[in-house]
Amino acid sequence: MARPAQLVSEPRDGGVDAAVAAARRIVDALLQAGEGTDADMTGVAKQLHAVADSLEDQAPAREERLVEMWRGDGITRHDPVTGPENALAPPLRLTGDEDGSVAGTLTLGLPYQGPPGCVHGGVSALLLDHTLGVANHWAGLVGMTAELTVRYHRPAPLFEPLTVSGRQVSVDGRKIRTIGALSAGGRDCVTTEGLFIAKQVPRPR
């Protein structure tokens, strides 16, 4: 495999990924509009409900969809951090390096805000938890998060490139230890340590 390797699903140009990319614009634009907007929100709500109605009418049953979504690429298509099918995901694109680390860059907008102009601390935890999981995958042994410690050194800014990185540091029996960081302009904003246990929730079938 050529390295650095892409560890998340590449968004596709058409299909559901294209619709999800448009949905991300809606999420952002609604927050940017706010209460003071002149936009006809009743009309917007009506249009969006009509699209949702149509999608729901044609969607598979939940159990069927759960089986489908855990086939093949599995989580990387639909997770809330990297998934091109999930409008909640920024999405973060992570690659694996030869030294065993994984990393990606992203810029976050208003939907991810905590303190004024800064990334929500819980969003940083979400990004880092997921990145540690991908780092475990890259290292070849994955597990369920048992404990996650997140340290906040300085606020991470919105609207500026952030780097998210992670690396598995040790395996002791079923205990996996993995670390990660969220940085801006070369300075760590948030660092994390995770303890994972090598087991997994079974895939639906």
Added chain:
Amino acid sequence: MARPAQLVSEPRDGGVDAAVAAARRIVDALLQAGEGTDADMTGVAKQLHAVADSLEDQAPAREERLVEMWRGDGITRHDPVTGPENALAPPLRLTGDEDGSVAGTLTLGLPYQGPPGCVHGGVSALLLDHTLGVANHWAGLVGMTAELTVRYHRPAPLFEPLTVSGRQVSVDGRKIRTIGALSAGGRDCVTTEGLFIAKQVPRPR
């Protein structure tokens, strides 16, 4: 004040909140549809881009909007956990009790998935980090998260009611300690301890 007190912004029937509620349906329906859907995703993408174009054309400048969004109710209108203006937020509705605790119930769907059929561990961390912040507000002294420890006891299920709770336990100078839990069916799935420092990022003006 009557207790238990509502600690988050109540979604309004019309305006941007109604459009955001519709956007949440879109996010969920796109994930439910997946790749195997018969829906015309090119058409859906086109409709959503048209709505986004229209919203963006009428939106205030970012700096102006940042000042506006930090007036009044501030974060509770737009944050990614409880905000009725933020389609990423489930939204969680928290109330404060006389004993000093805050709590809310919610049911999460596919956008919040980590392991098959379960809540993403990072999403639990996001919900809990935010809830600890609201617990600090309810206790009367807020701060910035310095360290968050999240312990995962058992997977939290999607599609079932979950309870999220938090409580400030001590204040020592500027150090605030706050705990919280995410539970399902009366059993703790995830517990957390947070250390906060009593300071805040200034509001934009």
